[in-house]
Amino acid sequence: MKKTIALLVASLAFTVCLFSSFTPEKVTLSPKKVTRRGVVTVTKNFTTSNGLAAVATLQYTTGQVYSSITVTIQGEGNVPLTSVSHSSGPIYADTFEGYKAGSYYEYFVDVLVTGNPTIGWQIGDASAEAVVI
Numbered sequence: 001m002k003k004t005i006a007l008l009v010a011s012l013a014f015t016v017c018l019f020s021s022f023t024p025e026k027v028t029l030s031p032k033k034v035t036r037r038g039v040v041t042v043t044k045n046f047t048t049s050n051g052l053a054a055v056a057t058l059q060y061t062t063g064q065v066y067s068s069i070t071v072t073i074q075g076e077g078n079v080p081l082t083s084v085s086h087s088s089g090p091i092y093a094d095t096f097e098g099y100k101a102g103s104y105y106e107y108f109v110d111v112l113v114t115g116n117p118t119i120g121w122q123i124g125d126a127s128a129e130a131v132v133i
Contacts, residue, residue, distance in 0.1 A: 038062040044123040048073060048107060050130035056111050056123050066121045069096060071109050073128060076102040079109045092116055093124070105130040 044056045053074040060066035071079040079098040087093040091114055098109035108129045115121035 040120065042122055044126050046126045046128070048128040048130050050105055052076070052128075052130075054126070054128055056126040058113060058121060058123060060121050062120070063117050065117060066113065066115075069111065069113060069123075071098055071111060071126065071128070073100065073102070073107060076100055076107065079107060079128075081109070081111065090116070091119070101133070102130075104133055106133055107131075 038061050040060055040062060042058050042060075046054050046056065048054050054071060056069070056071045058066045058069040069081060071081060073079060077100070079100040081096040081098040083094060084097050085093075085095040094113045096109075096111040096113070098107075098111070100107040100109070108131070109127070111126045112124040113121060114124040
């Protein structure tokens with residue numbers, strides 16, 4: 001009986017040690033920063049195809065449609081964006097495109113915004129393709 005209990009305790013300890021080494025995959029979320037009461041700023045950092053740091057930013061007031069979206073490329077400045085598609089439904093998906101002629105590259109930017117006024121807004125994807133001038 002003591003031997004059986006000792007084996008059970010040993011196997012339980014082994015199982016706990018084995019499974020405690022597994023950690024769940026980390027989920028990265030778009031950081032949200034509340035600046036004023038009800039105003040939310042969402043940012044997404046990304047890298048252009050030629051390695052420059054870039055950031056997409058949108059702002060919205062809780063319960064409303066987002067009011068501004070911008071993309072800034074390090075050393076090149078802001079990229080003007082144009083809305084190219086809107087998909088309605090329970091969760092909206094809006095696509096924006098932008099173009100910026102830089103010092104040595106042209107940048108073609110794509111941004112996807114998803115969400116709705118009830119659940120809030122997020123930047124689903126952002127990318128910038130650099131083409132040598």
